[in-house]
Amino acid sequence: MGRFHRHDDGHEHGQGHGHGHGHSDLGDHSGYRTGGERIEVLERIFDENDHTAAANRADFDSAGVTAINVMSSPGAGKTSLLAAALRILTETRVGIVEGDIETSIDADRLSGLGATISLLNTANGFGGECHLDAPMVRSALSKLDLTALDLLLIENVGNLVCPAEFSVGEHARAMVYSVTEGEEKPLKYPVMFRSADLILVNKVDLLPHLDYDIDIFFRNLRAVNPTAAVLETSTRTGRGVADFCDWLRTRCTPDPEGSAAARGDTTARSQP
Amino acid sequence: MHELSICRSISDIVVRHAAGRPVRIVHVRVGALRQIVPDTLVYCWSLVSADTALAGSQLCVDSVPAAIRCIPCEHVTTLSEPLICCSRCGGHDIEVVAGEEFLITSLDLAEV
Numbered sequence: 001m002g003r004f005h006r007h008d009d010g011h012e013h014g015q016g017h018g019h020g021h022g023h024s025d026l027g028d029h030s031g032y033r034t035g036g037e038r039i040e041v042l043e044r045i046f047d048e049n050d051h052t053a054a055a056n057r058a059d060f061d062s063a064g065v066t067a068i069n070v071m072s073s074p075g076a077g078k079t080s081l082l083a084a085a086l087r088i089l090t091e092t093r094v095g096i097v098e099g100d101i102e103t104s105i106d107a108d109r110l111s112g113l114g115a116t117i118s119l120l121n122t123a124n125g126f127g128g129e130c131h132l133d134a135p136m137v138r139s140a141l142s143k144l145d146l147t148a149l150d151l152l153l154i155e156n157v158g159n160l161v162c163p164a165e166f167s168v169g170e171h172a173r174a175m176v177y178s179v180t181e182g183e184e185k186p187l188k189y190p191v192m193f194r195s196a197d198l199i200l201v202n203k204v205d206l207l208p209h210l211d212y213d214i215d216i217f218f219r220n221l222r223a224v225n226p227t228a229a230v231l232e233t234s235t236r237t238g239r240g241v242a243d244f245c246d247w248l249r250t251r252c253t254p255d256p257e258g259s260a261a262a263r264g265d266t267t268a269r270s271q272p
Numbered sequence: 273m274h275e276l277s278i279c280r281s282i283s284d285i286v287v288r289h290a291a292g293r294p295v296r297i298v299h300v301r302v303g304a305l306r307q308i309v310p311d312t313l314v315y316c317w318s319l320v321s322a323d324t325a326l327a328g329s330q331l332c333v334d335s336v337p338a339a340i341r342c343i344p345c346e347h348v349t350t351l352s353e354p355l356i357c358c359s360r361c362g363g364h365d366i367e368v369v370a371g372e373e374f375l376i377t378s379l380d381l382a383e384v
Binding site for chain 1: 285289353374
């Protein structure tokens with residue numbers, strides 16, 4: 001028997017076909033075996049991120065802050081929508097973690113609206129990451145006094161793929177989707193659409209100018225995420241922005257039951 | 273391209289479990305509901321492991337199909353596309369029973 005031998009025939013390892021070492025059912029679908037030892041690991045790859053996310057979440061909870069992870073593709077209108085919300089949320093003490101690969105442009109757009117902003121450039125010391133992860137958000141939290149906040153909005157890097165995989169310790173996820181992106185996007189990016197608790201269907205003021213069928217979009221959305229709350233918004237006309245603020249305020253209201261689940265617990269999302 | 277940072281996490285976990293022993297194959301299990309491309313993961317593994325103690329090791333991806341269980345009718349549907357809907361009654365009140373896995377299952381060590 002050579003150093004490598006394959007089981008391309010797909011036969012099961014039965015009795016009398018031992019390799020003289022432990023053979024777990026777990027993960028052994030490669031067909032490769034050698035005389036080398038196999039050690040069982042069974043460790044979740046996001047464990048480290050999730051541990052830090054849990055630490056972030058504990059800090060949010062002990063400070064009484066509700067954290068919302070805001071995600072979208074680039075240009076969907078996250079920053080404009082957050083700026084419009086800040087103009088309404090004058091009674092709420094808001095902090096913002098602004099994630100961007102480069103530049104402070106978005107942070108600058110949100111300054112002067114009453115929120116405390118912590119800018120997080122992912123290309124500055126983090127290797128140009130396409131998403132925020134829990135350790136990055138943790139580093140941004142050091143620049144914010146959480147006890148002086150009611151609401152923390154974490155504006156993720158514009159990307160429909162990667163941010164969905166990384167819990168940062170948020171209580172809920174809001175996703176901004178713009179109608180210019182096309183009706184099929186929930187089917188193309190199901191992980192992102194499925195992970196959101198609130199979908200903001202943005203730029204609806206453009207609907208008269210587009211060959212776009214919003215009913216098809218909603219059908220596609222419900223196929224991948226039957227339960228998310230949905231709001232139609234436009235920062236140009238102001239439509240839906242007050243409703244978005246109401247949704248945020250409701251999330252900030254202390255839950256009489258003290259139940260994280262009632263507020264939309266998303267930190268367990270990357271559990272297998 | 274979060275596969276690159278994911279491979280760094282995998283590398284950290286593998287190094288800890290291998291405890292200095294040479295690793296030949298790293299077995300990972302990836303559910304279909306993960307936004308992870310197995311080919312990209314394997315490519316990124318070659319980049320991340322190069323010039324480390326894990327250079328030359330293979331990443332072997334065990335893909336797990338997504339499955340949902342309908343809560344009212346209890347029917348289990350294995351999904352071929354990400355449409356979260358019971359194949360028997362068409363209901364949306366479901367729980368995911370498979371497809372969210374993302375873990376390192378085992379390491380095959382090289383003979384020394």
